[in-house]
Amino acid sequence: MAEAHAPTAHAQHAPQGFIRKYIFSLDHKVIGKQYYFLALFSVFVGLLLSILMRWHLVWPDAHIPLLDKLSPVGAPGGLMTPEYYLSLMTMHGTIMIFFVLTTAPQSGFGNYFLPIQIGAEDMAFPRLNMLSFWVTLAALLTLLSSFFVSDGPPLAGWTAYPPLSAVGSVSGPGEGLGQDLWVISIALFCVGALLGALNFIATTLELRTRGMKLMRLPLTCWAWFITAIVGLLSFAVLFAAGVLLLLDRVGGTSFFVPAGLIVSDKILSNHSGGSPLLYQHLFWFFGHPEVYIAILPGMGITSHILSCFSRKPIFGYRAMTYSLMAIGFLSFTVWGHHMFVSGMSPYTAFAFSVMTMAIGVPSAIKTFNWLGTLWGGRLRLTTAMLFSIGFVSLFVSGGLSGLFLAQPPVDVNLHATYFVVGHFHLVMGVAAIFAMFGGTFYWFPKMFGRMMNETLGKIHFWLTFVGVYAIFMPMHYLGVEGNVRRYSTFIDDFMQPLLPVHKFMSIWAFIVGGAQLIFIFNLFWSMFKGEKAGINPWESTSLEWTVPSPPPHDNFAGKIPVVYHGPYEYGVPGAEKDYIMQDSPEVVAESH
Amino acid sequence: MALAVALVVTLITLISVGIFVAKVYWFPVDISTHGAAMDHQFLLTLIICGVIFVAAQLGLAYFVWRYRDKGDGRKATYSHGNNKLEATWTIAAAIVFIGLNFLGYNIWAKMHFTGAAPGALKIQVQAQQFAFYFRYPGPDGEFGPTHLEKVDDAIGNFFGLDRAHDQASKDDIVTATLGIPVNRPVELILRSQDVEHSFFVRELRMQQDIVPGMEIPIHFTATEEALKHNGGRYEIVCTQLCGLGHYKMRAFLQVMTEQDYEKWLQTQAAAQ
Amino acid sequence: MNKRHLLALAFVVSLALFLIACSKKEETTEQPAETTTAVQPTPIDQSTVGEVTGKVSFDGTKPKPHQIMMDQDPACVKAHGGKPVYAEDDEVNGNGTLPNVFVYVKSGAENYTFAAPSDPVVLDQKGCMYDPHVLGVMVDQTLKVVSSDPTTHNIHPMPKDNREWNMSQPPGAAPIEQKFARPEIMIPVKCNQHPWMRAYVGVVKNPFFSVTGSDGTFSIKGLPPGTYTVEAWTAVGGTPQTQDQTVTIGPKESKTVDFSFKAAS
């Protein structure tokens, strides 16, 4: 029966040959890096799009260099048309949410470190793992290819509400082949995400090493595990919605298109019987859990780093795990808060509102516990730690504005304004990206065997931290004023007094965009020229720090560790050192 | 470094809160009967969130500074947490968050659980790429039926009326501006001709998506306040992404005295 | 180890570039395919050509003019100085003739091939109206859309047989130049941001077309001798209708063909 315990492919010898080793690799570490670099590529594409958008918003008459090369139709002479703005916005949202926020913290870091942290030699299903990456890459390429179709990339937003997204090019540019590619890309992404989620769950449940009780899992693993469960349940629904949307577009069905529409003087007599609200329900049933898919791994990474660099156990480990579970569970009950003004029954709005306020509670618990972790600690302000502190700050700022949007009578005046844009960028976008930066600085030595440059890291942190506040905080004020989002130009007199605010935000966006080049430089420079890293440069406790940097092919060179402790035994009184590794047999009086 | 973190976080907190407290940016004037309660609920939320925000950010700033590693060999406090403390803030957070929500329940109920007052002025709103048109039922109080094949934007038949044959359509008045009398309950029936749109008037504190295939009623009353600003003219904007002209999709709301409204309606009727 | 990620990155980037390169290629190959279809024009003996002229009258009660409501875009209202504007489909000339009638040779010229003129046909947007309201272009002739308005328009022709396109034109933007590859009578053009705006474009294979003006007359010149079906198209009252007449032209002959329309009910 030993064979049943040794999931097929992973304990094999290191593969030889370039292709098996680096491209079609079954090694979770290579796949993790592949995901990481896919996300890194995507994040720069997404960032570039946002910079072009910010440029156009404040200087609509200024020619943007080279933009007409990208799309002579969308930006004749470098002047962006309104439809091209919307396309860039749609692509920015789609790329960032799916290919960055869902990909890097979960599939990237998770793939690399989940098996090592639980003491496994690989994921449970290495072949599925490889497949999920390649499907994800195919999804990305499909999406990007829509930049090059004749009527441009889709412009229906990352939410792609029908009928706009369902009736084809009659409803405007970008709604032809571009929108088809978008739907296909999303459906592919769902498949990749589902395979990944399945693998993560099975790995966490099945492959923990001896002594690695669930309550001894690092919080990173907990976060990846819960995220995988949420992903498994939600992407399945998005997949269904995508299939139905595609059928509406190419099969002539009408799941989301009602009867009697006249689009651009054309009576759509071939459509009847569907409902746009059905799509919204299906989409947001996925869409709200999705924002937690984006942020939960970040919470795990941040908890892990905060504890390590505070030299102190995480405050309330159990509360942290329970709140992760609570968030995962509640995330499926709140989707209606995206639809308060959508025309769904106002009675259900109230129920969704209560659940949304309720999901704020576990989020608050996490914040308090992070502060509790800092309290009484001995803080080492490394770049990784700075980004984690930044994460907490951003999560608080962005999270609190959620309390406004969760209440229907308040949401009515803020819905679809920049208030919402500020809210989700802070809490889900930038916070998650801070967790990725934190994770990168923290794990880089393990992944590449060298240290990243701390000075460059800190310059990058300061510019980014101040910058993102300067970009996204003013959005809340604009939202209160009633500045509607998704407008390519502000034409009305009402908006003129607010333009200076937009200019301020845009300039900061350029600064923050530029600051990311420091990170890129640091990343690639350190890979080759960074100081050599030891096994455990941060004096951390989890299992990945017990193996060489970078780890050997099967992670533990054949010696599977045994775990004796929880993951956050820092500053144990009476202990020899400041920290006790998880695999150290040293006895600790468990004090709580 | 610790001091820098503490200072920057404090500074960001104070500036963010300061701008709200000084009301540098605030809601536009409220011209509806229901808006005051909403603004109040917003303010209440703002105060509660503001307190939590300041406490959490300053706490963060203080801890980072206070517990920085001074290199003095001090060991961190070994603590896995405090169950009592955790239970306390869990319960406190739950009470504050959910309680706050219940306080706003009434406003929502008034807006949506009851219909418009009897005798409210009924106006149909039709959204299309990228314009709003409005239809008044005329003296007979009835909207004529819509014939899809009669819809012709070039000659202004946005509602597909057959004035020659349908009795109820003969006196219907179609306008491009939403004119309403002050102090009179108004019921709008929102519908869309093509894709999703939204009806948003900031000053009315009113936002509602317009969903094709559905007729969504909303109701409100404009107050005297409306006449005092901008000649009673306010922007109606679309807030649901509807295509390339989304940013330009708008119409105007004109609030008038009862007499002005009657006069205006007659002019409009004459132009049909 | 260091090489591993770099290679992965290089692979992703190269795949993306490959994709870009491929799609670019597709775009460029499409272009010449359209232009190379131009054939040698059939020589026509200019000394024998004749002419068809005529008048299009309107018969019956004048349609009630529909006033256009431009309230949503103050720039449009301003362009007309606050004066009421009426739908052009309702227009009837003072002398009882019809403007905006598209008259063209529907059949009879099939044996000739014609090269599209290199001069573009210009469609202007002025005061949130199209100028002209009705126009003709030849297959593969350039239609040049310009704007004299301080507001953004989008130009959205809604053809049945040609490729549909829909493009914004902000104030001050470069003219949009497009061609139609197949003949079609008539392609409605719409601006979705000003839904009342409407123009009609007739795309024909020969240069024998004309649009009636404020005197209701038309003239088609340069016709080689032969028998032709001449069609008149109008959208008076908002509903398009057509009439055909057959005419035989001898060398250097000039013939008159008159049409008379009623408002479609």
Place this chain on the structure above:
Amino acid sequence: MASHEAVSIPGATESVWSGGASPYAVVPKKLGMWLFILSDAITFAALIVAYSYVRVASENWPRPFALWPSIVNATVMTVVLLTSSVTMVMAVRAAKLEMRKAAAGWMVATLSGGILFDILHVREWLGLIDEGVRLFKNPWGAPMFGASFFALTGLHMLHVTIGVVYLAVVAACIARGKLTSDDVEVSGLYWHFVDLVWMFLFPLIYLMSAKTA
């Protein structure tokens, strides 16, 4: 092979939550299949929700399925699929007893049931298409009838077809002495799931749209 000193300790003696052994002694493959089934079930659930939504929203939802041939045919299909589940159980049992040939035989019986189901279903489809049912129209009423019918049954048929191929591969491997009884069991899980989905579709699609005289 790496030394698996920790992992090779028999699972039963460890606490199910303590790591080093699989909870409930489920092999990873089986857990993976369960998770796949869970997620796939949700996809089907979403489609069924969509179907219910458009059905309830339409006034003239057609009920075209006469007792003969549609309902009878669908009932036969149901019986075929149920029978194939029974043969699948036999296959798993045989595999557990290391009777490889027998297991492969039962699996062939199972996948034959699948093929028969597919053939009957395709015949049914062709009949409906012949009557004028399309994705976007049908001769009787609400046009969404065809869309939801083809979407739901089509996705299910795709699952059956994939299942047939899957079973064929596993059966071939088992017969040649490759793979273990676990693999047979895992493929059985999939097959039972596909069967179970049909148990929902049959009443929802067919019985609820049966012609009432």
